[in-house]
Amino acid sequence: MLLEGKKAIITGGTRGIGYAIACRFIEEGAKVTVFGSRQETADAALAKLKEAYPEADVWGRTCDLTSLDAVVEAFTAAAEDMGGLDTVVNNAGISQSAPLLSYTDKEFAKAMDLNVTAVFNGHYAGAKIMEEAGHGGTITTTSSMVAKYGQPAGVGYPTSKFAVNGMVQSLSRELAPKSIRVNAVAPGITKTDMVAALPDEMIQPLIATIPLGRIGEPEDVANAFVFLASEMSSYVTGAVIPVDGAARS
Numbered sequence: 001m002l003l004e005g006k007k008a009i010i011t012g013g014t015r016g017i018g019y020a021i022a023c024r025f026i027e028e029g030a031k032v033t034v035f036g037s038r039q040e041t042a043d044a045a046l047a048k049l050k051e052a053y054p055e056a057d058v059w060g061r062t063c064d065l066t067s068l069d070a071v072v073e074a075f076t077a078a079a080e081d082m083g084g085l086d087t088v089v090n091n092a093g094i095s096q097s098a099p100l101l102s103y104t105d106k107e108f109a110k111a112m113d114l115n116v117t118a119v120f121n122g123h124y125a126g127a128k129i130m131e132e133a134g135h136g137g138t139i140t141t142t143s144s145m146v147a148k149y150g151q152p153a154g155v156g157y158p159t160s161k162f163a164v165n166g167m168v169q170s171l172s173r174e175l176a177p178k179s180i181r182v183n184a185v186a187p188g189i190t191k192t193d194m195v196a197a198l199p200d201e202m203i204q205p206l207i208a209t210i211p212l213g214r215i216g217e218p219e220d221v222a223n224a225f226v227f228l229a230s231e232m233s234s235y236v237t238g239a240v241i242p243v244d245g246a247a248r249s
C-alpha cells in the first residue's frame with residue numbers, strides 16, 4: 001500500500017473529487033480526516049466512509065477555512081486525533097461562471113477567500129504542525145486546467161487557480177529544506193455530481209474537445225493525489241500535474 005500509516009487531512013473531502021481522494025487514501029492505508037463546510041456534511045461523509053471501509057481510521061470535522069486561527073486550531077486537533085500529520089490536501093473550492101458585468105466584487109472576494117486564502121491557511125497550518133513534529137510531509141492543492149488558458153466567464157475562478165499555482169511553486173522552494181513537498185493537481189472537467197447532472201446535449205460537445213475522448217472520473221484525479229502524497233513522488237515538488245485528458249478549451 002502506498003500510504004500505509006500516513007495521516008492525512010483533506011479539505012472539501014465530503015463529496016466530489018475530495019471524497020474520491022479520501023477513498024483512495026484509505027484504500028492505500030492512510031488515516032484520514034475529511035473537512036466539510038458544515039459539521040452535518042462532514043458527519044454524513046464520515047458515515048459513508050465508515051460503511052464503505054469499516055476498518056478505516058477516519059474522522060470528520062468542519063472549520064472556517066478562511067480564518068487562519070480556526071484552521072491552525074482545527075488541523076492541530078485533527079493531528080491529535082490521528083496521532084500526527086503527514087499530508088494535507090487543500091481541495092475545498094468553489095467555481096464561478098458569471099460574465100464580468102453580472103459579476104460583483106463580493107463574488108470575486110468569495111473565490112479569493114476559499115480558493116486562495118484558505119489554501120494559504122492550509123499550507124501554513126500543515127507546515128507548522130509538520131515542522132513542530134520535526135519531520136517533513138506533503139501538501140497538495142487542487143488547481144484546475146483553467147489556470148493554463150483562463151476561462152471566458154467567472155473571472156474570479158481562473159484568477160484564483162493561477163494564484164494557487166504561484167503559491168505552490170513559491171512554497172515548494174521555501175519548504176523544500178524542511179522536507180515538505182508542495183504540489184498541485186490540475187483537473188480538467190471531472191464527473192462530480194454537478195457535471196454528472198448536466199444533460200447529454202451539453203456533455204457531448206464538451207467530450208468532443210477532449211483528446212482522450214471522455215470526461216475525467218474523480219478517481220482519475222484522486223490517483224494523482226495518491227502519487228503526490230506517497231514516496232513514489234519523493235523527488236517531485238513545485239509541480240502542477242494536469243489530469244485533463246489533454247483538454248485545452
Ligand code: NAD
Binds near residue numbers: 012018065095
Ligand atoms: P464539489 O462542489 O463537489 O465539492 C467541493 C467541496 O468543497 C465540498 O466537499 C464542500 O464541502 C467544500 N466546500 C465548498 N465550499 C466550502 C466552504 N465555504 N468551506 C469549506 N468547504 C467548502 O466540487 P469538486 O468538483 O469536487 O471540486 C473540488 C475541487 O476541484 C475544487 O477546488 C475545484 O475548483 C476543483 N476542480 C474541479 C473540477 C471539476 O470539473 N469538477 C475541475 C477542475 C478543478
